[in-house]
Amino acid sequence: MQALQEQLNQASQALRSGQAQQAKRLFQSALQHPQAQANAGVWLGLAFACGNAQDSQGALDAVNQSLQLQPRNPQALLFKADNLWHSGDKATAAEFYQGFLIQAEQDPQLAPDLRAQIPRAQANYDRVETEQLNYLQDQVNALGLNSESTGPRFQEALDISMGKKQFYPQQPSKFFFPRLPHIQFFDTEQFDWVDELESATATIKQELEAALAKGVDFEPYLQSSEEVPTLSRSKNWNNNDWGAFYLWKNGNCLDDAKAHFPNTISALDNIPFARVPGSSPNVLFSRLRPKTRIDPHHGFLNTRLICHLPLIIPENCGALRCGNESRPWQEGKVMIFDDSIEHEAWNDSDSERVVLIFEIWRPELNEAERDAIAKLLNSIKSYQS
The missing domain is CATH 2.60.120.330 (B-lactam Antibiotic, Isopenicillin N Synthase; Chain)
Structure with missing residues (x-):
């Protein structure tokens, strides 16, 4: 166990000093040990080492292993998003940017260096969402899908899916009766x-x-x-x-x-x-x-x-x-x-x-x-x- 920890310390030191290939070899060697294989941080360390060594696929494989062990780790989510972004898979990258942003919002103890990445992650996510919405609108126009041809319900579904409208559910404060249609204004x-x-x-x-x-x-x-609180x-x-x-x-x-x-x-x-x-x-x-x-x-x-x-x-x-x-x-x-x-x-x-x-x-x-x-x-x- 002491030998494994020493090897991981050496790998981390090599990563910090810019010796990416050396760090990569040390992390890979450490991961021969079952205890290291169960440690999400070790896999993430290998992912950073591979990334710095220009091994994009190795970095992706390693961060995937890390996320299997800790699916909501914000650092791993951001790393995978960046890896996919730089490899050109921006649609999938946006999913992981969104995951990072959700976890970052929920974590008051988020490390300052990760918190500083929130604006960049948000900008990349917004860019992809805008491109997707523009593409979808072009497809809708090309197919002739509009309120005249499809009716108001389809148009509302389209507006909600495109983020133009928000979905508001029935939320009565005292009594809910199930299976009633969701209609805002009635004809x-x-x-x-x-x-x-x-x-x-x-x-x-x-x-x-x-x-x-x-x-x-x-x-x-x-x-x-006086009979009920005014909240x-x-x-x-x-x-x-x-x-x-x-x-x-x-x-x-x-x-x-x-x-x-x-x-x-x-x-x-x-x-x-x-x-x-x-x-x-x-x-x-x-x-x-x-x-x-x-x-x-x-x-x-x-x-x-x-x-x-x-x-x-x-x-x-x-x-x-x-x-x-x-x-x-x-x-x-x-x-x-x-x-x-x-x-x-x-x-x-x-x-x-x-x-x-x-x-x-x-x-x-x-x-x-x-x-x-x-x-x-x-x-x-x-x-x-």
Whole structure:
């Protein structure tokens, strides 16, 4: 064992002093010993020696042995990436540059000399990714693949694969129901109640404006409670810039709503609300004051959809983003989206924005599933410690 360590010391000294061929012979000799063969560092030492001796294939073989023993070693990953880069295999090199960058990000104890290589590794990786994306775009153009010929789903898949869009999964914070399609914004034509509600926009807006003129009180949409901790860093907590006036709250139609909005309530008669005793429906006018932003967040459930009927939409107002798609509000045009997907909204204008918001069951759920979900959620809410 002492003889092996002495041989490795000599190999390392030769490598440091620029005697690449001598270092190579010493590492190769040491690797005749089983203990050395099980040491990733010895194989990496041989890889450096071979590289300095202009033996590119020997260096690649040695670093491969090192990575078999320590697959996430950042120094070995970077060495292999550089070896492949200089040999012309830049596509594979990019995979190992990415591996190095991932490990470097996760290692707070990364050696300073390796940390200094991060910008170079990132630049090489970015170069290959750009070349690959340009090639793919050329192929797509040559094949005539576009949204007109393939439809929006293929286009979105293409945009995600090319890094133009990010994939946002359903991530409800309280209850997840499996096997529901991943759809950010729903086509309103599939809902038979939309046309009738949109035709009532003028009536609903008239009641809203009359109530606003009388000074009806909006409350902060996000209100802290002594019963649950306020963990979010959002500036919207207890802030009336994002305000709400409820027509239904936790499943009950409120007296103030009946007094101020009789025609609005009537216009909502045919809406298939997601009904959970003690919890929903919730129907409200949502107000965003000028220059107000709602931070990105996820809803509680993926078994419902959120519907907006835009009523007061100033020019250059802003938009609602759900997942990787943003849509501006249009007065009188219903928007339906899955709020279990990350979403946010903003009003960049100098006037307030008001929309009517309510929740409906997802259309894919059958009556038995809706009933079971409602009973389960009601049981959870009724739990008392």
